[in-house]
Amino acid sequence: xxxxxxxxxxxxxxxxxxxxxxxxxxxxxxxxxxxxxxxxxxxxxxxxxxxxxxxxxxxxxxxxxxxxxxxxxxxxxxxxxxxxxxxxxxxxxxxxxxxxxxxxxxxxxxxxxxxxxxxxxxxxxxxxxxxxxxxxxxxxxxxxxxxxxxxxxxxxxxxxxxxxxxxxxxxxxxxxxxxxxxxx
Numbered sequence: 001x002x003x004x005x006x007x008x009x010x011x012x013x014x015x016x017x018x019x020x021x022x023x024x025x026x027x028x029x030x031x032x033x034x035x036x037x038x039x040x041x042x043x044x045x046x047x048x049x050x051x052x053x054x055x056x057x058x059x060x061x062x063x064x065x066x067x068x069x070x071x072x073x074x075x076x077x078x079x080x081x082x083x084x085x086x087x088x089x090x091x092x093x094x095x096x097x098x099x100x101x102x103x104x105x106x107x108x109x110x111x112x113x114x115x116x117x118x119x120x121x122x123x124x125x126x127x128x129x130x131x132x133x134x135x136x137x138x139x140x141x142x143x144x145x146x147x148x149x150x151x152x153x154x155x156x157x158x159x160x161x162x163x164x165x166x167x168x169x170x171x172x173x174x175x176x177x178x179x180x181x182x183x184x
Contacts, residue, residue, distance in 0.1 A: 001152070002140060002148055002152070003062065003139075003143075003148050003151040003152040003155060004062075004136040004139050004140055006057075006152065006155060007054070007057065007058065007062070007131070007136065008132055008136065010049075010053075010054050011128045011131070011132060013049075013171075013172070013175050014049075014050055014054070014124065014128065015125070015128065016175050016178075016179050016183070017042065017045060017046075017050075017175060017178070018120075018121045018124055018125060019179075019182075019183055020042070020178045020179065020182045020183060021042060021117050021120075021121060022117070022118075022121055023182040023183065024038075024039065024042075024117075024182065025113075025114045025117050025118065028110055028113070028114060029110075029114060036099075036102075036103055038178065039099060040099075041174055042178070043092065043095070043096050043099065045171055045174060045175075046092045046095075046120075047092060047096075048162075048163055048167070048171075049163065049168075049171045050088070050124075051085070051088070051089060051092070052162045052163065053158070053159055053162050053163050053168075055085045055088075056158055056162055057154075057155045057158055057159075058081065058085075058131075059082060059085065060158065061151055061154045061155060061158065062139060062151060063078045063081070063082070065139075065143060065147060065150075065151055066078065066135075066138070066139050066142060066143070069142040069143055069147065070142060071138060071139070071142050077130075077134065077135060077138075078135075080130075081127070081130070081131065081135060084123060084127045087123055088120060088123055088124060088127070091116055091119050091120040091123060092120065094112075094116045095113060095116035095117055095120060098112040098113035098116055099113050
């Protein structure tokens with residue numbers, strides 16, 4: 001498995017979560033209740049798995065390796081991906097703030113939450129498509145098998161350090177539960 005294959009597999013899990021979030025917002029818009037404990041775990045997934053782990057692998061390991069191998073320097077495609085990671089972080093903070101106000105019963109917080117969720121879904125879907133179809137093929141072409149192995153091993157170490165042993169499996173269990181609950 002190439003390092004980029006691991007990132008693409010993570011993208012598939014992220015896309016499942018985005019669809020779940022969209023469904024929850026549709027239910028919220030229709031006036032249905034949802035399990036706010038589940039939404040709290042979704043926020044944790046976004047902060048820990050998507051940002052700290054997945055984006056960490058890209059920003060701290062893949063992007064520097066790609067630059068070293070003659071890929072895009074500051075600015076360009078990598079700069080755009082980092083900018084989008086930062087936009088995603090802002091969306092998640094705003095979503096989390098609105099969710100807190102929603103839980104407290106604040107008027108309009110549900111609409112605000114839906115708006116931030118929608119912005120995040122749109123951003124991440126476009127971002128994932130660019131990485132899968134442009135950035136990762138570029139990385140696969142520029143990085144030899146030795147460097148790819150080194151990157152893959154660094155990904156595994158980052159995952160252990162950033163989210164800890166067993167947390168990845170917890171997130172997969174959450175994805176499976178929410179996919180079954182909201183998407184089937």
